[in-house]
Amino acid sequence: MCLGIPCPVVEVPEKQWAVIDVGGVRRKVGLHLVGEVRPGDYIMVHAGFAVEKLDLAEAEARIKIWEELLAFERAEQTS
Amino acid sequence: MNVLNKLHDPALGRKMVGRVRELAARAAERLGRPVLLMEVCGTHTMAVSRTGLRGVLAGLLELRSGPGCPVCVTAARDIEYMIALARIPGVTVATFGDMVRVPGGQSSLERERARGAGVSIIYSPADAVELARQNPDREVVFLGVGFETTAPLAALSISHAAELGLGNFSVYSVHKSVPPVLRALLELGDVRVDGFLLPGHVSAVTGSRAFAFIGEEFGIPAVVAGFTPVDILDAIHMLLEQVLAQNARTYNAYRWVVRDEGNPEAQQVMEKYFYPGDAYWRGFGLIPGSGLFLSDTFARFDAGRKFALKVPAVADPAGCRCGDLLRGIITPADCAMFGRRCTPAGPVGPCMVSSEGACAAYYHYGATC
Numbered sequence: 003m004c005l006g007i008p009c010p011v012v013e014v015p016e017k018q019w020a021v022i023d024v025g026g027v028r029r030k031v032g033l034h035l036v037g038e039v040r041p042g043d044y045i046m047v048h049a050g051f052a053v054e055k056l057d058l059a060e061a062e063a064r065i066k067i068w069e070e071l072l073a074f075e076r077a078e079q080t081s
Numbered sequence: 082m083n084v085l086n087k088l089h090d091p092a093l094g095r096k097m098v099g100r101v102r103e104l105a106a107r108a109a110e111r112l113g114r115p116v117l118l119m120e121v122c123g124t125h126t127m128a129v130s131r132t133g134l135r136g137v138l139a140g141l142l143e144l145r146s147g148p149g150c151p152v153c154v155t156a157a158r159d160i161e162y163m164i165a166l167a168r169i170p171g172v173t174v175a176t177f178g179d180m181v182r183v184p185g186g187q188s189s190l191e192r193e194r195a196r197g198a199g200v201s202i203i204y205s206p207a208d209a210v211e212l213a214r215q216n217p218d219r220e221v222v223f224l225g226v227g228f229e230t231t232a233p234l235a236a237l238s239i240s241h242a243a244e245l246g247l248g249n250f251s252v253y254s255v256h257k258s259v260p261p262v263l264r265a266l267l268e269l270g271d272v273r274v275d276g277f278l279l280p281g282h283v284s285a286v287t288g289s290r291a292f293a294f295i296g297e298e299f300g301i302p303a304v305v306a307g308f309t310p311v312d313i314l315d316a317i318h319m320l321l322e323q324v325l326a327q328n329a330r331t332y333n334a335y336r337w338v339v340r341d342e343g344n345p346e347a348q349q350v351m352e353k354y355f356y357p358g359d360a361y362w363r364g365f366g367l368i369p370g371s372g373l374f375l376s377d378t379f380a381r382f383d384a385g386r387k388f389a390l391k392v393p394a395v396a397d398p399a400g401c402r403c404g405d406l407l408r409g410i411i412t413p414a415d416c417a418m419f420g421r422r423c424t425p426a427g428p429v430g431p432c433m434v435s436s437e438g439a440c441a442a443y444y445h446y447g448a449t450c
């Protein structure tokens with residue numbers, strides 16, 4: 003019930019409504035809680051509304067930190 | 082690889098598990114017992130079970146479910162009220178699917194529907210408003226079950242109904258707030274957890290700061306966690322680092338979605354439509370300031386006031402241990418009825434009904450998953 007789904011915005015036909023792509027299916031969701039959103043942005047969708055805009059650069063940075071940490075550990079173990 | 086796929090990447094996940102196991106082993110040795118973490122979100126319960134993480138960490142780290150499934154924490158008296166609403170001729174209750182099968186004292190919404198009651202399963206509160214617009218001769222009541230993630234959406238539905246001038250739409254709000262139940266759990270003190278995995282999408286609205294009291298007042302580490310395998314492992318890792326360093330702070334491991342201050346638009350909407358009042362929770366009883374009730378300005382959209390039904394007091398299902406489960410005292414396998422008298426096909430309590438309930442998660446993915 004509380005499932006949140008990260009989805010790309012396909013278009014913003016009205017001020018407070020966007021069309022998103024959920025695994026190939028188009029859906030209309032409310033943007034009332036997230037301010038301005040443009041096509042190509044990602045939003046977290048919960049029960050038909052965007053609850054937050056996503057910062058994918060932040061996720062990428064976090065993954066990079068992990069990859070570096072794991073690579074460093076491997077180097078330590080083999081040295 | 083797309084970053085969203087990377088968060089599900091099994092190769093990265095496996096390597097992270099290795100590192101998490103190592104830290105968990107060290108922490109368990111330090112504590113002289115397995116580390117006990119509580120996940121406070123039904124979606125985490127499901128994700129942890131589905132990925133098999135419980136099994137992989139068994140013996141070193143236990144992930145115990147808490148009061149994080151909104152359907153499960155809904156009190157028996159509120160379920161009874163919903164069933165009574167559905168019985169009123171001319172009323173259609175609009176609800177998320179999980180609610181319909183929750184057993185009440187004598188009946189359930191599903192059974193009422195089979196007898197001809199108006200029960201409509203919807204995906205979004207916006208669908209309930211649409212239902213009211215299309216059926217002007219019926220009273221549509223949206224069953225507002227959920228935490229801070231869902232409450233602002235119910236508020237938006239009222240705003241929309243008011244704009245459309247709909248007199249036949251109302252909300253039965255049993256929305257609840259997560260920080261007060263964690264405070265209640267910590268004050269009860271029946272279970273001493275070493276750390277909390279905090280609910281990611283509740284925190285997206287409240288902000289991670291709403292949970293700062295866990296470290297500050299109770300000396301227990303807490304980390305806001307996302308729902309992909311990488312997000313969950315990252316958060317568990319942050320908790321274990323804190324356990325080892327004897328640190329107790331509330332951190333945010335879900336920065337790509339959650340801001341420390343939360344979502345101000347959602348907070349404003351909630352403040353405008355709801356006021357915090359004392360609410361009943363299954364397993365806890367009355368918790369001060371934990372319920373989100375419609376403020377007087379919106380009384381005409383409040384199904385509790387509009388219908389003012391009197392329902393008899395009902396007990397929780399005999400023998401069902403959902404209450405103990407929601408307080409983190411037991412795991413589903415400790416309930417004598419788990420998998421025997423109580424299954425998803427014939428549930429005794431809400432924890433076996435909801436797709437986020439711990440009993441359902443353990444049943445689908447194995448009791449030790």
Ligand code: SF4
Nearest residue numbers: 402403416423430440
């Ligand atoms: S297994 Fe069934 S009866 Fe036991 S606690 Fe879970 S829902 Fe209740």
